[in-house]
Amino acid sequence: MHPTMHLLVAIATALAVCIIPPAQAAKEVFAHFLVGNANAFTLADWQHDMQLAKSASIDGFSLNIAAKDPNNGPSLAKAFQAADSLAAGPFKLFLSFDYAAQGAWPKDQVISLIKQYAPHASYFKPNGAGKPLVTTFEGSSSAVDWPGIKAATGCxxxxxxxxxxxxxxxxxxxxxxxxxxxxxxxxDGPTNMTTAPDSAFRAALGSKKPYMMPVSPWFYTNLPAFNKNWLWRGDQLWDTRWRQIIALQPDFVQILTWNDLGESHYIGPIRAAPPSGPATALFAAAGAPLNYALQNPHDGWRALLPFYIQQYKTGGRDVKITQEKLVVYYRVNPARACAAAGTTGNNPAFGQTAFPPDRMVADRVFYAALLGAPADVSVSIGGMVYKGSALLSLSAGGASGVYTGSVSFSGRLGAVVVTVSRGGKKIAQVKGPGITTSCQNGVENWNAVALSAP
Incomplete structure (x- = not known):
């Protein structure tokens, strides 16, 4: 008996537009980039990742740097050299001082780094006003340093x-x-993401200060050496969150993240081979019971970014679709296939209520299709084909837009094939790894694979 397809509505094409504060530039989208995960990057590696990001309509990287990291200097030098050299114009970069990874930043070092890199052509200055954008990851206890830093750097x-x-x-x-x-x-918990946190930030800022809204596709971490072992709900999150961004029209958007493998929210490529791939060594160094990133590419989550970002930047107006695409994402291990290894749903250390991890996720194959008109979808799991009715959209005219849905794989194992067709003609097809109860080291992998076609 075929299960009923769960179809979600597409992105609306007529959405409210907020007033952009005068101090802020045209809307920009950045991806948070952990510089500490790129210690072995060559100049060519930096250029490659920046070009991938530009191809996905990302405007630049927020460069997360930890205090006391001896590789900051060489890595930043290559990053800015790469960004300055891109043929299609500079890729935008700005510094994000991480006050949590290895402690607080000394004030004088922050000033020195801003002064060193702000003159680069690729350093992002909102609205072209000459003030280099600077951000942090946490560090509120050092807030008293920033009046002096701002006075010294004009950031x-x-x-x-x-x-x-x-x-x-x-x-x-x-x-x-x-x-x-x-x-x-x-x-927080086994529910869908809302915009309540964003509304709280915008209310606190008022109408004249910009808000940088976060978007992320997933979250799972199991790094015992760092006392990290929890997941947050990622089902439908990427598509839902972009709809919220398009509706709310924040001043900036920050994608979390480009390359944080340890928290499973990367959208950039995974480098496993030397010389630039040792980021995957993190799992062994942190005592992880499995490498939950190596066989779990997330490249598919970049496929619809040009559409999402253009919708964001145009205030939700109709966008001409020149190529139809399909994105498919799912976990390969059913939620109760193997040992949870102490993973909790939510993080009690943050004051959150802990849930069993299988309450946070659904055993489903999720898909999102960028289409110019309604189409049909079929999902094959282990050779069993589940057919859904025509994909429908609630966008203007019920025509073009992102169409989303999912199919349960509960009780089914084997290869996953998702096909979108119209009038009997195949538009796009994704073939993914099989659903399996065989787990790496007997431990459940709560990370997802994200694939796309064409």
Whole structure:
């Protein structure tokens, strides 16, 4: 008996547009990039990743740097050289000082790095006003440093101080922040993501300071050496969150992340081979019971970004679709196939209620199709084909847009093939790894694979 397809509505093409504060430039989308995961990158590696990001309509990278990392200097030098050299114009970069990874940054070092890199052509300056954008990952206890840093560098300061809440972040150090970035990109518990956290940030900022809204496709981490072992709900998150961005029209968007393999929210490529692939060595170094990234590419999540980002930048107006695409994502291990290895749903250390991890995820194959008109979908799992009715959209005229849905794989094992067709003609097809109860080292992999076609 075929299960009923669960179809979600597509992105609406007529959405409300907010007023952009005068201090802010045209809307920009950045991907958070962990520089510490690129210590072995060559100049060519940096150029390759930047070109991939540009191809996905990403405007630049927010370069996360940890205090005391001896590789910051060589890595940043290559990053800015690569960005300055891109043939299609500079890829935009700005510094994001991480105050959590290896402790707080000394004030003088922050000033020195901003002064060193802000003159680069590729350094992002909102609205072309000459003020280099600088952000943080946490570090609210060092807020008192920033009036002096701003005076010395003239930077435009948008910190991420989510842990103390929007109101406290907005007023810290006598209102030192010129805007705020949020890290609230994942839902709390087995529910879908809402825009309540974003509304709280915008209310705290008022109408004249910009908000950097986060978007992420997934979250799972199991790194015992760092006391990290939890997941947040990622089902339908990427598509849902982009719809929210298009509706809310924030001043900036930050994708979390380009290359954080350890938290499973990367959208960039996985490099496993030397010389530039040792980022995957993180799992062994952190005592992880399995390498949950190596066989789990997330490249598919970049496929629809040009459409999402253009919708965001145009305020949800109709966008001409020149190529139809299909994105498919799912976990390869059923939720109760193997040992959970202590993984919790939510993180109790953040004051959240812990849930069994299998409550946070659904055993389903999810798909999102960028289409110019309604079409049909079939999902084959282990040779059993599940057919859905025509994909429908609630966009203007019920025509072009992103169409989403899912099929349960509960009780089914084997290869996954998702096909979208119209009038009997195949439009796109994704063939993915099989659903299996065989788990790496007997441990459940809560990460997803994300694939696309063509």
């Amino acid at each position: 435009f300061f948008i910190p991420e101080w989510t842990s103390i809440g929007p109101s406290a972040a907005a007023t810290a150090a006598n209102n030192v922040a010129d805007g705020l970035a949020s890290w609230n990109a994942w839902p």
